[in-house]
Amino acid sequence: MxxxxxxxxxxxxxxxxxxxxxxxxxxxxxxxxxxxxxxxxxxxxxxxxxxxxxxxxxxxxxxxxxxxxxxxxxxxxxxxxxxxxxxxxxxxxxxxxxxxxxxxxxxxxxxxxxxxxxxxxxxxxxxxxxxxxxxxxxxxxxxxxxxxxxxxxxxxxxxxxxxLDRRKIEEQIAKLNKELELVKEQRETQRKQRRKSEIPIVSIVGYTNAGKSTIMNQLLNKINQDEHKQVFEKNMLFATLETSVRQITLPDKKSFLLTDTVGFVSKLPHHLVKAFRSTLEEARDADLLLHVVDASNAENQYMMEVTNDTLHAVGVEDIPTIYVFNKADLANLAYPYVNNNQIWMSANEGAGLDELLQLIRQHIFSDYVTCTFCIPFDRGDIVSYLNESAHILETAYDENGTVLKVEVHESTAQKYKKFRVN
Missing domain, CATH: 3.40.50.11060 (GTPase HflX, N-terminal domain)
Incomplete structure (x- = not known):
């Protein structure tokens, strides 16, 4: 042998x-x-x-x-x-x-x-x-x-x-705890900056091997992101352990951050849940969760329970969730199909991505408003800012300045309210 x-x-x-x-x-x-x-x-x-x-x-x-x-x-x-x-x-x-x-x-x-x-x-x-x-x-x-x-x-x-003797192991544990505490502080700083930027955060969660990385890559493909931004995917348990954060900018200039988390598994050792706590907590700051489920697995209800229990264990609760039933092609289910906050799709085939993006939009861009601004000609800086970061629906000119009909975040509408004409 x-x-x-x-x-x-x-x-x-x-x-x-x-x-x-x-x-x-x-x-x-x-x-x-x-x-x-x-x-x-x-x-x-x-x-x-x-x-x-x-x-x-x-x-x-x-x-x-x-x-x-x-x-x-x-x-x-x-x-x-x-x-x-x-x-x-x-x-x-x-x-x-x-x-x-x-x-x-x-x-x-x-x-x-x-x-x-x-x-x-x-x-x-x-x-x-x-x-x-x-x-x-x-x-x-x-x-x-x-x-x-x-x-x-x-x-x-x-x-x-x-x-090593017990004492050395205990010293090593203390040292790792201290180092991880520093990493956690850096993570917190990054999170605060992300929150300040007002870009909505969408976090992908789910059981291991449900297709989280494939969905992330397909969404990046859809909006023509560079190859190097792809995340590793493979049909095996725990293919990815790293948390990836990618910015997705849609054709209408709206953007959101997409983060993925380590996959869950039943009887996940509590030492690991504890150790990966700061990584899993990424999902706590999300504006929306995409809970990816392997629709072709007979145990998928149980997998959803395990995922939800693990999320609750690290304090992730009360976040709006879209349930993404992936691998619908293997389950012989109709796809792409949307029902309220649930979608059946096949990430592998790229089927259902438009519908998924539409669902994401409905959730995270509900605080966007359509309004018309008349920007004086001497404020070209505002016109170029709106052209770069907002969705311009119409542009016209009158004697007072540039008239823009735009779709913007409420806070932007508030910021330039003195130029609003409707």
Whole structure:
């Protein structure tokens, strides 16, 4: 067997007939695949409550162990966060490497993090996860010789950091917290500047892999933005972790800022939610949320709940929302189709973009007014400002000056009210 090929057995406990259990296991498999781990088997158990010592019932341990040997696996992945003692007991009794869903997600984040801030946030979450598990992880690493064979990031964040003692890890956590606090202050300053500019902010949120980056790129394409402003997109979980902010200027000179956020997933480790809090808070300042949903996934209602719960956890609430049911082509639904604040579309095909922009307009440009100004000839500066930043509907001239019929933000209309003629 190639030592670099990870072969994993997935283990899950279905507690009191959880309706989303099958999906959770399927998602665990997708998370494993995102790290090039091959899933060679699944073991599940129905229980009323988790076994505090081993997570699964002790009878199941033998079954998992036999399956593990038969399938020539080298890893067992549990579909929940395990306690330090559960990891210790399982590894001792099954004599193999055990990881949990949290470790898997942390590792994906560690690989995907590109910006300094995202890297610090992931490292902080990893250290906080590891601190109570130092003893168990050290045993496991000495037996297994590192993280998983596929270059699992916990080898870097594992062996090297576990050689540090608890005090050093605590010092590193304090240092990261301090550095992230500075980044957060810079972010706040940027946000204040954005708020001052009066440009509306539209924030894209949603479950991972629902098509958020594709929608952002298609909107940028639609208005002929440069290629280099595109954001990374790929059909995989957590393709993007960075928050991107792009300004979209429409043909009628109205513009808005479009921001996207990290995708959500069920059982997102609380360390990560905490670490990414400042990134997720981007959505708190939005004037409008685009909640992107994968219309082709049977579990999309559940995904919407997970997204909403995570947003509430970081204080994002009471923001007008458009529900964007993407991938309607894969779901065999009629598209593009609009119903109140919901739209069915296919970002991949570029179908529904005009309708989406129209919905966005209705929400964020409702405080625009149409009025007519008569600007004296000696105030050419105002005429050129309005030509550049407002939507000019008509231009005429009379003996008093330039007559412009324009569509402008209420504050601009207020600013030049002495020149208004209607």
């Amino acid at each position: 190639d030592p670099f090929i990870e072969k994993a057995i997935l283990v899950g406990v279905n507690l009191r007939n959880d309706l989303h259990f099958d999906y959770s296991i399927e998602e665990l498999g997708n998370l494993a695949e995102a790290l090039n781990v091959e899933v060679v088997g699944v073991v599940t158990q129905n229980l009323e409550r988790i076994n505090p010592s081993h997570y699964v019932g002790t009878g199941k341990i033998e079954e998992i162990k036999n399956f593990y040997d038969e399938a020539d696996a080298n890893l067992v992945i549990f579909d929940d966060e395990l306690s330090p003692s559960q990891i210790r007991n399982l590894e001792r009794d099954m004599e193999c490497k055990v990881i949990d869903r949290t470790m898997l997600i942390l590792d994906i984040f560690a690989r995907r993090a590109k910006s300094k801030e995202a890297q610090m946030q992931v490292e902080l979450a990893q250290l906080q996860y590891m601190l109570p598990r130092l003893v168990g992880l050290r045993d496991s690493l000495s037996r297994q010789g590192g993280g998983t064979g596929g270059g699992f990031k916990n080898r870097g964040a594992g062996e090297t950091k576990l050689e």
